[in-house]
Amino acid sequence: MSAFCTNRKAYFLYTISETIEAGIVLRGNEVKSIRSGLITISGSYAIIQNGELKLLNCSITRYPFSNSSGIKYDELRTRTLLLHNSEIKRLTTKITAKGVTLIPLKVYENKRKIIKIEIGVGKHKKLHDHREKLKERDLDREAKRDMKYYHE
Numbered sequence: 454m455s456a457f458c459t460n461r462k463a464y465f466l467y468t469i470s471e472t473i474e475a476g477i478v479l480r481g482n483e484v485k486s487i488r489s490g491l492i493t494i495s496g497s498y499a500i501i502q503n504g505e506l507k508l509l510n511c512s513i514t515r516y517p518f519s520n521s522s523g524i525k526y527d528e529l530r531t532r533t534l535l536l537h538n539s540e541i542k543r544l545t546t547k548i549t550a551k552g553v554t555l556i557p558l559k560v561y562e563n564k565r566k567i568i569k570i571e572i573g574v575g576k577h578k579k580l581h582d583h584r585e586k587l588k589e590r591d592l593d594r595e596a597k598r599d600m601k602y603y604h605e
Contacts (some may be wrong), residue, residue: 456494459559467556467575474569475506476535482516486570492560499534499555499572501545506534508557534570552576
């Protein structure tokens with residue numbers, strides 16, 4: 454399972470309570486673009502609209518070797534994500550709570566070479582949560598440094 458793109462900031466900005474694997478409806482040379490690494494999911498999010506899960510602000514750059522140069526191409530178009538109706542209904546009840554959003558975490562290829570996206574159900578962290586996390590990280594780093602010198 455090789456990841457083409459990961460949203461590393463998502464775990465810093467949100468507390469992820471659950472992850473879901475979904476398929477993506479792609480057009481033309483978008484598959485080749487994704488496999489070349491020309492996809493960006495930072496700043497993108499998912500919404501439920503008319504009973505379908507939609508991915509917004511996901512940028513897939515035009516494949517450079519495609520011969521469809523005259524055709525208009527929208528990098529930031531809204532893409533449909535594929536989930537079962539029962540999963541969409543379950544997600545709808547979860548995101549009705551205040552501050553809960555659907556964040557794409559990574560785009561990868563499964564064993565059958567199908568491109569999938571991992572969506573996380575997350576709640577935005579407050580500023581003091583960020584500071585607490587940074588403080589814990591610094592303390593861990595200092596403890597490891599002290600242990601390193603202690604053993605020598």
